[in-house]
Amino acid sequence: IEAAFPATAQSETTVRHVAHRDRIVITRESITPDTRSIRQRTLQSALDAASMFTDPRVSVESVDEAGIEIGYRIAFEKSMNAGVEGFQLKVEEALVSLAGPHESGRNWTTDWYPERGYLVMRLVTAMPSRVDHPLAVVDENLRHLPYATGAADRIMYWDVSTSSNKPHCLIVGPTGGGKTSVIRTLLTEAARRGVPFVGVDPKMIELDGLDGYPGCGAIVYDALRAAMFVRALHTEMMARNAYIHQMKIEGSQLPLMIAV
Structure with a gap:
């Protein structure tokens, strides 16, 4: 059999014995090449092995000009867990770790759409190590005290107004x-x-x-x-x-x- 049907990377040979007909059936089938990237396969296999989602499906959401994957859509069966913030943070941490550092130096983040049954992993610009203190008053509300610049240049502030439910601040x-x-x-x-x-x-x-x-x-x-x-x-x-x-x-x- 090996001589008549040599193994190749493009095909797979199977041998089946049909005893009641005294026959051996040899079948050669073409192997559909797996064109998925290592990162996509890693995400899919990890989700298949975990019990976070039912029937998870990882597909490429977007690529850059060089054809490098920069976004993935992960579809799943709708569930109560998908709408819980704590669950989302746990999944995001695991996915970012599995995806690993990106070639561009940017960081992974996730956008959740639990009502539609999917989430999107995408890249965002890495946070700078230092941001200069703004000279202008950045918020018209003078009871909002800014203390940091977050993702997408979002200004983080502490609300010290009497209408705030967070009049106290603990920094650790x-x-x-x-x-x-x-x-x-x-x-x-x-x-x-x-x-x-x-x-x-x-x-x-x-x-x-x-x-x-x-x-x-x-x-x-x-x-x-x-x-x-x-x-x-x-x-x-x-x-x-x-x-x-x-x-x-x-x-x-x-x-x-x-x-x-």
């Missing part, structure tokens, strides 16, 4: 992660908008140099004075609450102050 991260830069950006933006600030800095690092800055009420470094200062802030808060109830006014009518 490792050493060198940029916490001090975010704090200083928020405070200088607050000062530009006429919102005064006060601070407690026992490390004498984060708020160093802001004492005497326009809009800065005080920066306290000593531990004992810091405790007294926090107490004074609590007294101020209680006095404001009492004043609001007594005068029957809205909190937005009182001047803002940021404590760090």
Whole structure:
């Protein structure tokens, strides 16, 4: 059989024994070449092996001028999970890891259309390592304090208005992660908008140099004075609450102050 039907890359030979007819059937069929890229095959095989979607199908959504794939459409059976943000983030993280770094240096992102039963993986320009502080006031709402530039040049801001449901802000991260830069950006933006600030800095690092800055009420470094200062802030808060109830006014009518 091997001599009569030598194996080739374009065809596949199968041998079947038909016992009741005392016959051997030899069949040669052409192999349809798999023209999918390694990245597309990797995404498809990973989705087939996982249980995230039912009947996932990966197709090329778009290519660039050189014919390099820059977008994929992943179709799936509609489900409740597809509309959950936590599920979407988990899937996006896995897909980006499987797709790997792109030749162009751009980053993968995903657009979800759960009501239509598919998502699109596409490339976006890599985030710059540094963005200069804008000189102009970037938002007409003076209670929006910008602190970063996100994807697609979107300005991220902290809403300190009394109508906001996020009047408090917690900044966490490792050493060198940029916490001090975010704090200083928020405070200088607050000062530009006429919102005064006060601070407690026992490390004498984060708020160093802001004492005497326009809009800065005080920066306290000593531990004992810091405790007294926090107490004074609590007294101020209680006095404001009492004043609001007594005068029957809205909190937005009182001047803002940021404590760090």
